[in-house]
Amino acid sequence: MKITFIHSSLLLTALLAGSGCSTESPIVSAANAQSSAPEAALPHMVVYKSPTCGCCKGWVDYVEKAGFSVETIDLEKVDPIKHSHGLDDPHLQSCHTAIVDGYVIEGHVPVSDIERLLAERPDVVGLTAPGMPMMSPGMGSEIPKDYDVLAFDKDGRSRVYSSY
Secondary structure, three states, rough: OOHHHHHHHHHHHHHHHHHHHOOOOOOOOHHHHHHHOOOOOOOOOOEEOOOOOOHHHHHHHHHHOOOOOEEEEOOOOOOOHHOOOOOOOOHHOOOOOOEEOOEEEOOOOOOOHHHHHHOOOOEEEEEEEEOOOOOOOOOOOOOOOOOOEEEEEOOOOOEEEOOO
């Protein structure tokens, strides 16, 4: 059955190519199907946010567009979630809190920083974009500008992780 599917997909790809239609099929050739390693899926993310916050919704849309599967939990008070995950310093807090693969992502952190964090796996609680940076994903620009993303540890110490 699997061989028939690949053969049928190749035939369909060839027919579409001949007709001038797009051939953006995940199976382009048998050689390609065998030599390409499947891309690892991004981990599931849970985002805690206020039900009325538009910028939080904008950030969720942004991370979903980047390939994360996201579960959104709307809460009237997000502070208890922040505290339960070790984010006690108000200077490190923002409007929404996400949990992904054991890390806390606070506020408008760019996807590139989340991906780097997940690849490098440093000994930190997570990342934060404190406050609500105006030129950040969800706040007016998918291209971050004029703010820092901080890494913070279980003792509340922070350091610059990325500067934009």
